[in-house]
Amino acid sequence: MEDFESYVSVAWPRLLRSAWLLTGDWHKAEDLVQTVLARAYGRWARIRDGSPDAYLRAMLATTYLSWWRRRWRGELPTERLPEPPAAPDPQGQVELRHVVAEALARLPRQQRAVLMLRYLGDFTEEATARTLGMKAGTVKSHTARALAALRQDRHLSEAIGR
Amino acid sequence: MSSNSDLSQLVELGIPEVPAELLTPPTARILRAAARRRRLAAALSAAGAVLAVLAAGVALRPAAAPLVTPPPPSGGPLEIVSGVGWQVARVARDGRSVRLYLAAPPCAGYGELSVAVDESDELVTLTVTGGELVESSCAPGDDPGAAEVRATLDRPLGDRALSDGSAAGRDRLVVREADLPAFTGWTSIPAKYLSLTGESFPFGYTRLGGPDLRFEAFLTPPRRTSPAGTVQLGSHTGKLYPTGDWFEVLWEAHGVTYSLAAQPSEGQRLEKPQFEQLIHDMTWP
Numbered sequence: 001m002e003d004f005e006s007y008v009s010v011a012w013p014r015l016l017r018s019a020w021l022l023t024g025d026w027h028k029a030e031d032l033v034q035t036v037l038a039r040a041y042g043r044w045a046r047i048r049d050g051s052p053d054a055y056l057r058a059m060l061a062t063t064y065l066s067w068w069r070r071r072w073r074g075e076l077p078t079e080r081l082p083e084p085p086a087a088p089d090p091q092g093q094v095e096l097r098h099v100v101a102e103a104l105a106r107l108p109r110q111q112r113a114v115l116m117l118r119y120l121g122d123f124t125e126e127a128t129a130r131t132l133g134m135k136a137g138t139v140k141s142h143t144a145r146a147l148a149a150l151r152q153d154r155h156l157s158e159a160i161g162r
Numbered sequence: 163m164s165s166n167s168d169l170s171q172l173v174e175l176g177i178p179e180v181p182a183e184l185l186t187p188p189t190a191r192i193l194r195a196a197a198r199r200r201r202l203a204a205a206l207s208a209a210g211a212v213l214a215v216l217a218a219g220v221a222l223r224p225a226a227a228p229l230v231t232p233p234p235p236s237g238g239p240l241e242i243v244s245g246v247g248w249q250v251a252r253v254a255r256d257g258r259s260v261r262l263y264l265a266a267p268p269c270a271g272y273g274e275l276s277v278a279v280d281e282s283d284e285l286v287t288l289t290v291t292g293g294e295l296v297e298s299s300c301a302p303g304d305d306p307g308a309a310e311v312r313a314t315l316d317r318p319l320g321d322r323a324l325s326d327g328s329a330a331g332r333d334r335l336v337v338r339e340a341d342l343p344a345f346t347g348w349t350s351i352p353a354k355y356l357s358l359t360g361e362s363f364p365f366g367y368t369r370l371g372g373p374d375l376r377f378e379a380f381l382t383p384p385r386r387t388s389p390a391g392t393v394q395l396g397s398h399t400g401k402l403y404p405t406g407d408w409f410e411v412l413w414e415a416h417g418v419t420y421s422l423a424a425q426p427s428e429g430q431r432l433e434k435p436q437f438e439q440l441i442h443d444m445t446w447p
Binding site for chain 2: 005008009012013016017020021025026027028030031034035037038039041042096097098100101103104115116119120143146147150
C-alpha cells in the first residue's frame with residue numbers, strides 16, 4: 001500500500017517523538033512505533049479515512065501501557081537520559097531541555113500517556129479518557145498532578161529561574 | 163508554570179530532537195512485521211472465528227438473567243485439522259530438552275499437544291500434532307497466554323538447524339540456552355506470553371537483592387544506535403548500549419540476536435562499570 005508507506009515517511013518523526021515522551025528512550029520509542037505501525041498496516045484502509053495521527057497516538061499510548069503491564073513486572077520509570085547534550089550551548093537552552101526531559105521522564109507512566117495524548121495529540125479530556133479507559137476526572141487529576149510535580153521539581157525550577 | 167499552555171510548551175521543549183540516525187523510518191522492517199502478523203492471524207483465524215462466535219454467545223447474554231438456565235457447554239474442544247505452528251523453541255542447556263511455545267487465538271487455549279520429532283545429521287524437524295482448541299475465559303488476566311509443549315531429542319541439537327514441520331522453510335526463533343551464560347544462583351522469572359508473534363522472546367532471571375536479568379531473543383537484529391563499547395562474552399563479542407534506564411549488551415549466536423539488561427532493585431541504580439562487572443562475573447559459553 002503506497003499511501004501507507006508515504007504516511008509513514010512523513011509521520012515517522014512525530015510518532016517517534018510521541019513515543020519518546022512515553023518511554024524516555026529512543027530505542028524503546030522506535031520499537032514501540034514499529035510495533036504499532038505493523039499492527040496498523042492491516043487496518044490501514046479504515047485508519048486512513050479518519051485521523052491516522054490520532055489513531056496511532058492512541059495505539060502508542062495503549063500499547064505502551066500494555067507493554068508495561070505485561071512484559072516486565074516491576075519496571076521502573078526512566079530516571080536518566082541516554083544521550084547528554086554535546087553541542088555548545090551558550091544560552092543554556094540545551095541544558096534546559098535536558099532538565100525538562102528528565103523531569104518529564106520522572107513522571108509516572110499514566111501521567112506521561114495523558115500528557116502525550118493531551119498535548120502532542122491534541123486529544124480532549126473526554127477522548128483521552130476513552131482511549132485510556134479511565135474517567136475524564138482521572139485524566140484531569142493526572143494532568144494536575146503532572147503539573148504539580150513539574151512545578152515542584154527543584155532542578156526544573158532552578159533551570160527556568162536562571 | 164501555571165497553566166495548560168505552559169505545560170504544553172514544556173512538553174514540546176522537553177522532547178529532544180530525533181537523532182539523525184533514526185530519522186529514516188524502517189519501512190521494510192515494519193512491512194515484514196506486518197506480513198508476519200498477517201500470516202499468524204491467518205493460521206489462527208479459522209478456529210478463532212468459531213470460538214469467537216461461541217464466546218460471543220456467552221458474552222452477549224444479558225447480565226441479570228437469574229431465571230434463564232445457562233446454555234450447555236459448547237460441546238468440548240474443536241479439533242484442528244491443519245498443523246499447529248509453533249512460534250518459539252527454547253532448547254535446554256543439555257541440548258535435548260526442547261520447549262515449544264504456541265500462540266493461541268483470543269479467549270482460547272490448546273488441549274493436549276504432542277510433538278513428532280524427525281532428526282537428521284543437519285536438521286531437526288519438530289511438528290506439533292493433536293492440537294485441539296478449548297475455550298477459556300476472556301476476562302482480563304484470565305488469558306492463558308501461549309501454550310507450551312515439550313519434546314526430547316535423541317541426541318543434543320548441537321549446531322543442527324531446528325525447523326517447524328507445519329511451516330517448512332519458515333524461520334522460527336530458536337533460543338539455545340547453551341548460548342546463554344550459566345544461571346547458577348539465579349531463579350527463572352515466571353512468564354506468561356500473551357501476544358507471542360515469534361519475532362522476539364523475552365525471559366528473565368532474578369536473585370535476592372537483585373538485579374534482575376532481562377533477556378530478549380530476536381529473530382532479526384533489533385536496531386540500536388550509539389554503542390557504548392564492546393565486551394567479551396566468552397567466545398562471543400557483545401556490544402554495549404545505553405537504554406535510558408540502564409545498559410544492555412547485544413550479541414549474536416546461531417543466527418539469533420540476544421539482548422541482556424540488568425534491572426536494579428527499586429530505588430537503586432546500576433551504572434556501566436557495575437553492569438560490566440556483572441557480565442564479567444557470569445560464566446559464558
